[in-house]
Amino acid sequence: MTPRVAVLATGSELMRGRSIDTHLAWLARRLESAGLEIDRHATFGDDLVRITEGIRAGAEASDVVILTGGLGPTEDDFTRRAAADAFAYPLVFLPSAWKSIRQRFRKYRIRMAVINRRQAYLPQGARLLPNPHGSAPGFALDSRGVRFFALPGPPREMHPMFDRFVLPAIVQAFPMRRRFRLWEGKTFGLPEGSVDEIVRPIVARHRGATYGLTVTGGTVNITVRAESGSPEPAARALRKALGLHFVGPDSLEETVAALLARKRKTIAVAESCTGGLIAHKLTGVPGISAALLEGCVAYSNASKTTRLGVEPDLLRRHGAASAEVAAAMAEGMARTAGADVGIATTGIAGPSGGSKNKPVGLVFHAVHYRGRTRVERRVFPGDRAFVKERAANLALDLVRRALLE
Amino acid sequence: MTPRVAVLATGSELMRGRSIDTHLAWLARRLESAGLEIDRHATFGDDLVRITEGIRAGAEASDVVILTGGLGPTEDDFTRRAAADAFAYPLVFLPSAWKSIRQRFRKYRIRMAVINRRQAYLPQGARLLPNPHGSAPGFALDSRGVRFFALPGPPREMHPMFDRFVLPAIVQAFPMRRRFRLWEGKTFGLPEGSVDEIVRPIVARHRGATYGLTVTGGTVNITVRAESGSPEPAARALRKALGLHFVGPDSLEETVAALLARKRKTIAVAESCTGGLIAHKLTGVPGISAALLEGCVAYSNASKTTRLGVEPDLLRRHGAASAEVAAAMAEGMARTAGADVGIATTGIAGPSGGSKNKPVGLVFHAVHYRGRTRVERRVFPGDRAFVKERAANLALDLVRRALLE
Numbered sequence: 001m002t003p004r005v006a007v008l009a010t011g012s013e014l015m016r017g018r019s020i021d022t023h024l025a026w027l028a029r030r031l032e033s034a035g036l037e038i039d040r041h042a043t044f045g046d047d048l049v050r051i052t053e054g055i056r057a058g059a060e061a062s063d064v065v066i067l068t069g070g071l072g073p074t075e076d077d078f079t080r081r082a083a084a085d086a087f088a089y090p091l092v093f094l095p096s097a098w099k100s101i102r103q104r105f106r107k108y109r110i111r112m113a114v115i116n117r118r119q120a121y122l123p124q125g126a127r128l129l130p131n132p133h134g135s136a137p138g139f140a141l142d143s144r145g146v147r148f149f150a151l152p153g154p155p156r157e158m159h160p161m162f163d164r165f166v167l168p169a170i171v172q173a174f175p176m177r178r179r180f181r182l183w184e185g186k187t188f189g190l191p192e193g194s195v196d197e198i199v200r201p202i203v204a205r206h207r208g209a210t211y212g213l214t215v216t217g218g219t220v221n222i223t224v225r226a227e228s229g230s231p232e233p234a235a236r237a238l239r240k241a242l243g244l245h246f247v248g249p250d251s252l253e254e255t256v257a258a259l260l261a262r263k264r265k266t267i268a269v270a271e272s273c274t275g276g277l278i279a280h281k282l283t284g285v286p287g288i289s290a291a292l293l294e295g296c297v298a299y300s301n302a303s304k305t306t307r308l309g310v311e312p313d314l315l316r317r318h319g320a321a322s323a324e325v326a327a328a329m330a331e332g333m334a335r336t337a338g339a340d341v342g343i344a345t346t347g348i349a350g351p352s353g354g355s356k357n358k359p360v361g362l363v364f365h366a367v368h369y370r371g372r373t374r375v376e377r378r379v380f381p382g383d384r385a386f387v388k389e390r391a392a393n394l395a396l397d398l399v400r401r402a403l404l405e
Numbered sequence: 406m407t408p409r410v411a412v413l414a415t416g417s418e419l420m421r422g423r424s425i426d427t428h429l430a431w432l433a434r435r436l437e438s439a440g441l442e443i444d445r446h447a448t449f450g451d452d453l454v455r456i457t458e459g460i461r462a463g464a465e466a467s468d469v470v471i472l473t474g475g476l477g478p479t480e481d482d483f484t485r486r487a488a489a490d491a492f493a494y495p496l497v498f499l500p501s502a503w504k505s506i507r508q509r510f511r512k513y514r515i516r517m518a519v520i521n522r523r524q525a526y527l528p529q530g531a532r533l534l535p536n537p538h539g540s541a542p543g544f545a546l547d548s549r550g551v552r553f554f555a556l557p558g559p560p561r562e563m564h565p566m567f568d569r570f571v572l573p574a575i576v577q578a579f580p581m582r583r584r585f586r587l588w589e590g591k592t593f594g595l596p597e598g599s600v601d602e603i604v605r606p607i608v609a610r611h612r613g614a615t616y617g618l619t620v621t622g623g624t625v626n627i628t629v630r631a632e633s634g635s636p637e638p639a640a641r642a643l644r645k646a647l648g649l650h651f652v653g654p655d656s657l658e659e660t661v662a663a664l665l666a667r668k669r670k671t672i673a674v675a676e677s678c679t680g681g682l683i684a685h686k687l688t689g690v691p692g693i694s695a696a697l698l699e700g701c702v703a704y705s706n707a708s709k710t711t712r713l714g715v716e717p718d719l720l721r722r723h724g725a726a727s728a729e730v731a732a733a734m735a736e737g738m739a740r741t742a743g744a745d746v747g748i749a750t751t752g753i754a755g756p757s758g759g760s761k762n763k764p765v766g767l768v769f770h771a772v773h774y775r776g777r778t779r780v781e782r783r784v785f786p787g788d789r790a791f792v793k794e795r796a797a798n799l800a801l802d803l804v805r806r807a808l809l810e
Contacts, residue, residue: 013617043429073601074597132786133791274688276682276688276700279681282680283754284680289705295704297700302743
């Protein structure tokens, strides 16, 4: 049997536009990995009556109800009370919950506020779900065939709790056979429409296969879904057709980190307009310290000269945002750091600083590897954050291509 | 009269985690600017029955229903049919809609598919809402006192249509006076419970004022809402009570950038475990190039020595993750860059590299300013991304405090 799943998000910050709900997308992906789909979704402000109604409606129509948020200690954290009301159980004090809350505060030597005691009151019959990454524990409640799970709002607290407690409980409670299989892969350097033109005829040749595309930061993510059988034949054909545009299952930075590790190469990063974002992306990959020697955010011209050895004359003649300076930065970075690969970006992130010949969004990306320096010029249409993101990704992609050649 | 507003999002890509819904947050902010709040929110896959039910339920409980998505020409675009069914009107062919759709295709010389004719069928009585940035027009429908608006899914098409057609229509249909005023401010360095202990009694003393707290990356955001009158008296009392913990209306990096500009000070950033994140945050602020001289991602010990002049002996005796090395990095960074302020971080971001005395999550933060170096040690409980985020924020907060003293 395939359970119907309802996802409820609570928090006035969501209803007031103070934060964006990423739980729906994350939970959808995770549930999908177990062959499950989300059937209903609704968002509620911090309003006891609405949340209670929402839980009741979700429980009536669904087998599984997953609710996020509202587990904190303050007066507008209504999840415990709303669940108790919706399922008609009293709220009771759970000494074990209280103990685990106090332990956490003690461990991290944080002063505990009196109101945290509220978090130890749960609907009767509920099981505490420990929260290793935060002070708000979740809980699970089974009532008349409905499995209800309350999880904290912050993603880094919610995610591990979902994986550890919720997904296994659902899979155990509703034994089902996997309905479909997925394959996912990322491409870089092609617009969505062009990826679609390549993917559509290939997937059409594979019976029972469908696909979807999503775009983030210049990366087009392809998901192939095989209703029966394996998505692998279609995937094989896609990989071949996409050639060097095909990145793989992981992000650009993860792919670059894996290539560097496999080839035992070191790297150093010189950033002007990306301002540390390339280094930040690379240092997000565990184990990168074996390959990444250093990064330099060479924001000023003086910094480009002293740290990277870019000739002042080159800066004067071509300006900081130029192919010549980008190349000199990548070469100087590799040389001064003693690294096998040097990357550099220089350009105009905006909103000001642009001119007719050098508009806002103009970025030069350079990669120096094996005695050769490649430079790519691009104008990115968008705001400062957009330009930084796209330029950082393009630079990483240039490294990926250089390492593959 | 203040209308009750329902927002409905449709699209299987939302329910399957292929894209993240940003409409709720955007619409909330826009509606708030007119003194309106969103009362209900739900998401639906591309399912005619569910969308129809959703519109019906929204219309029963609300005065305004705004629906996004499902206006394209393909078979899974159900909004037109669902709205007709929900309000019990027939779908009729609208020649003016057909004309405007054809015009757009002609203007951009795009080949029009036969199926685009579907988009000219609207519920009887509906008014077409032109879409200057896309091929899918929206529509508006008034039925028994309910104002229904259907807008396309892509944000760059939806946003201008909402501003041009929807918001003015709502404001005109429901004349109301601004109901509430908001004040927002951020604190850093106090856990949510402690902020709550400070805020609660102060807000309670101000009639008609309520508040909410949200937490991101160690920052607690306070929103005070005054139902009548001004939130300013409560805000003044809060600022005073929070003292140096009070950051202001902007993010830590924006606040630091503004302080640097006001005091005409320059800064340079040396990062080990934060790996470029501090520089990335600072370079996200337009105009920072006047203050930020350079950044150094000193990931290797060699880099700490050559770039920042940290004594090799210091690294040997205390290890890279130590108060001594953090201080030497901040001082060396300021000195070698010729900057007024030097920041440094060094620690163990994990997941590996920890030991009993130096656990994963241990970070030393140092700020050098006016001949004085302050170091703060902290153990952050979380994964690599969490440690980086929290350490970068704490370092920025140390700079903020140093500049304020």
